[in-house]
Amino acid sequence: EHFLPQGPFARLPLPPTAEHPYRSAIVWAEATRRAERFYALDEAAFANAIMQRLGDDVGRAVPVGRRWIYPLSAQYAQRYTAPRLALAGDSAHGLHPIAGQGLNVGFKDIIALSALLETRFASGGDLGGADLLARYQRQVRPHNMAIMAACDGLERLFGNDNPLLRFGRDLGLGVMSRLPGLRRTFVKKAMGL
Ligand SMILES: Cc1cc2nc3c(=O)[nH]c(=O)nc-3n(C[C@H](O)[C@H](O)[C@H](O)COP(=O)(O)OP(=O)(O)OC[C@H]3O[C@@H](n4cnc5c(N)ncnc54)[C@H](O)[C@@H]3O)c2cc1C
Structure with a gap:
């Protein structure tokens, strides 16, 4: 999962099929206008936009499934x-x-x-x-x-791209990664344990 200023972008691995051994679902949150633009892209441009967010360590992305778009609200x-x-x-x-x-x-x-x-x-x-x-x-x-x-x-x-918030966020993540006890507690919470 990549935490991008526009919203989180996550790759969720799916079981393989004979045709597509490395399938994943993509969950991609964006502001409405941008989401509508990405949703309407052709397959090649859509694949490029995905690759820009995924990075190149997973190989080339080929869109194979249906795209869905809907508003997120708590x-x-x-x-x-x-x-x-x-x-x-x-x-x-x-x-x-x-x-x-x-x-x-x-x-x-x-x-x-x-x-x-x-x-x-x-x-x-x-x-x-x-x-x-x-x-x-x-x-x-x-x-x-x-x-x-x-x-x-x-x-x-x-x-949020506010520099102060960004500083606080990076500081918090940095502290957590240096404190194994805190990190374990956080991971357990995130796993619902
Ligand atoms: C993009 C996205 C990513 C997510 N990622 C995660 C994740 O990584 N980890 C995590 O823990 N959660 C995740 N979630 C949340 C998770 O998918 C939901 O919380 C979970 O599926 C809810 O389960 P549920 O059984 O309560 O409801 P649902 O899965 O919505 O099931 C309700 C079912 O009831 C059916 N239904 C509706 N109305 C009727 C009716 N009138 N009669 C008969 N059947 C009906 C629906 O068709 C549906 O099958 C994610 C959600 C989204 C949208």
């Missing part, structure tokens, strides 16, 4: 529950893909909800009870909102 539900209903995953929260946290956060919702359901099932109580649903929301929503704020902050931090 979204969150004010309430994760209603009578006998619980929201989990992206139905409850949509995060900026900058830190690749959306699926992790959704798994955490499911882990919390299934633990509550298991305990309730064992005691023979009402699985859709309002108290259980309220506990579920209390357990996951504050954490999810914090992750959402962190992703939003990262996006603003890396999507």
Whole structure:
């Protein structure tokens, strides 16, 4: 993933096919006008634009899949529950893909909800009870909102060319790379552990 001033550019490896042994999905965030321009490029120009961002250590890029374009926006539900209903995953929260946290956060919702359901099932109580649903929301929503704020902050931090911010950002990354304990903690958090 490259954190570019216009937005993150990420290459996500896909399983190989016989025809394309080194396939990847590209996630490319840009300001609307620029995104529309890149989206409309012909295959050769599109491949060049990708190569400029990928660097040349992965060889030549050949676009093979369909291009999709859509606006990115953070979204969150004010309430994760209603009578006998619980929201989990992206139905409850949509995060900026900058830190690749959306699926992790959704798994955490499911882990919390299934633990509550298991305990309730064992005691023979009402699985859709309002108290259980309220506990579920209390357990996951504050954490999810914090992750959402962190992703939003990262996006603003890396999507900014202000020299002071850039200095602070580089300093922070430099410090983290020199402190293995801090780095490990950060990596664990990013892995959702
Ligand atoms: C560009 C991008 C990159 C990302 N990268 C990462 C990453 O690196 N790491 C990470 O952890 N997360 C990442 N995410 C986030 C991750 O993809 C989502 O958080 C995750 O897929 C959400 O899973 P979900 O099951 O909650 O929702 P979805 O995957 O959206 O699944 C919902 C399903 O419900 C179906 N559906 C919708 N409406 C109906 C209906 N009325 N009836 C029946 N079915 C319906 C949809 O077709 C869909 O299949 C990324 C997201 C984006 C957009």
